[in-house]
Amino acid sequence: MTTTRTATGTTVLQATGVTMRFGGLTAVRSVDLTVNTGEIVGLIGPNGAGKTTFFNCLTGLYVPTEGTVAYKGTVLPPKPHLVTQAGIARTFQNIRLFANMTVLENVLVGRHTRTKEGLWSALLRGPGFKKAERESEERAMELLEFIGLAQKRDHLARNLPYGDQRKLEIARALASDPGLLLLDEPTAGMNPQETRTTEELVFAIRDQGIAVLVIEHDMRFIFNLCDRVACLVQGEKLVEGTSETVQSDERVVAAYLGTPFEGAPEDSAIEEVVAAEKAAHPDGTDSGTSTARPEGDDQ
Ligand SMILES: Nc1ncnc2c1ncn2[C@@H]1O[C@H](COP(=O)(O)OP(=O)(O)OP(=O)(O)O)[C@@H](O)[C@H]1O
Numbered sequence: 001m002t003t004t005r006t007a008t009g010t011t012v013l014q015a016t017g018v019t020m021r022f023g024g025l026t027a028v029r030s031v032d033l034t035v036n037t038g039e040i041v042g043l044i045g046p047n048g049a050g051k052t053t054f055f056n057c058l059t060g061l062y063v064p065t066e067g068t069v070a071y072k073g074t075v076l077p078p079k080p081h082l083v084t085q086a087g088i089a090r091t092f093q094n095i096r097l098f099a100n101m102t103v104l105e106n107v108l109v110g111r112h113t114r115t116k117e118g119l120w121s122a123l124l125r126g127p128g129f130k131k132a133e134r135e136s137e138e139r140a141m142e143l144l145e146f147i148g149l150a151q152k153r154d155h156l157a158r159n160l161p162y163g164d165q166r167k168l169e170i171a172r173a174l175a176s177d178p179g180l181l182l183l184d185e186p187t188a189g190m191n192p193q194e195t196r197t198t199e200e201l202v203f204a205i206r207d208q209g210i211a212v213l214v215i216e217h218d219m220r221f222i223f224n225l226c227d228r229v230a231c232l233v234q235g236e237k238l239v240e241g242t243s244e245t246v247q248s249d250e251r252v253v254a255a256y257l258g259t260p261f262e263g264a265p266e267d268s269a270i271e272e273v274v275a276a277e278k279a280a281h282p283d284g285t286d287s288g289t290s291t292a293r294p295e296g297d298d299q
């Protein structure tokens with residue numbers, strides 16, 4: 001079971017009966033999901049299962065056809081800025097940074113929901129603005145230190161290596177001081193070393209008291225990291241449980257690999273080859289095309 005963190009934790013996110021239909025397609029079907037304080041929860045499922053659509057419903061980018069999303073006991077209106085203000089931050093599957101802004105500026109943009117100074121004050125550089133700006137910059141630099149990008153504060157986002165861009169997105173999301181962070185494929189395109197660093201980063205974020213809900217296709221990453229994992233298949237939550245439970249659930253394996261069925265293409269292809277072999281050697285002579293590998297050949 002998970003640690004005392006979940007035992008003592010309160011509910012941060014409660015999604016109830018979330019359904020999202022696009023015309024005739026039901027991308028998410030009546031999904032319930034809870035995330036508690038101190039938890040890292042994983043959301044897995046094959047391509048097109050509805051994971052990102054579910055995130056979009058949680059963050060107000062989509063208005064769910066049915067269902068509600070509550071943050072710390074309050075049902076959220078489906079408006080992205082109100083969701084961010086309430087305390088939910090996210091990163092995107094396709095990185096969305098301001099490419100021509102610096103690393104620091106990108107984090108400062110993420111900070112604006114937490115500053116009292118409004119847009120006009122910022123543009124006119126009013127009296128309260130300078131102080132607020134200094135404080136924001138200090139916080140942004142703290143975050144860049146935390147994420148490991150402080151040295152690159154003045155680099156343009158577009159010049160960062162891919163892995164650093166993903167990290168910067170996380171720093172920008174953290175700048176809104178969230179209580180819940182949603183990560184959509186944070187290690188996509190990363191090498192194993194970068195993935196490992198991201199894993200440690202997510203643990204560190206959790207240790208700061210921020211609950212995390214993470215979508216990933218990298219199963220090693222998910223099962224190492226998560227207290228609980230939910231698997232979506234064709235919009236429905238198929239299985240939910242600890243990493244151990246989900247890992248060994250044959251429905252999850254079948255959903256990823258596709259359940260084998262009678263007359264699958266692989267079988268017929270094999271039969272065709274066997275028939276062709278027979279036709280070429282009707283007397284049963286050895287064709288020399290045995291699939292068995294010689295001993296010691298591990299290529
Ligand atoms: N705005 C939209 N309009 C119509 N259909 C959509 C829209 N957004 C998503 N879909 C469809 O909803 C289904 C779920 O897509 P979604 O992107 O949520 O899957 P996913 O689980 O995130 O997949 P992946 O692992 O590939 O990112 C897909 O069939 C997709 O084509």
Ligand SMILES: [Mg+2]
Binds near residue numbers: 053093
């Ligand atoms: Mg997706």
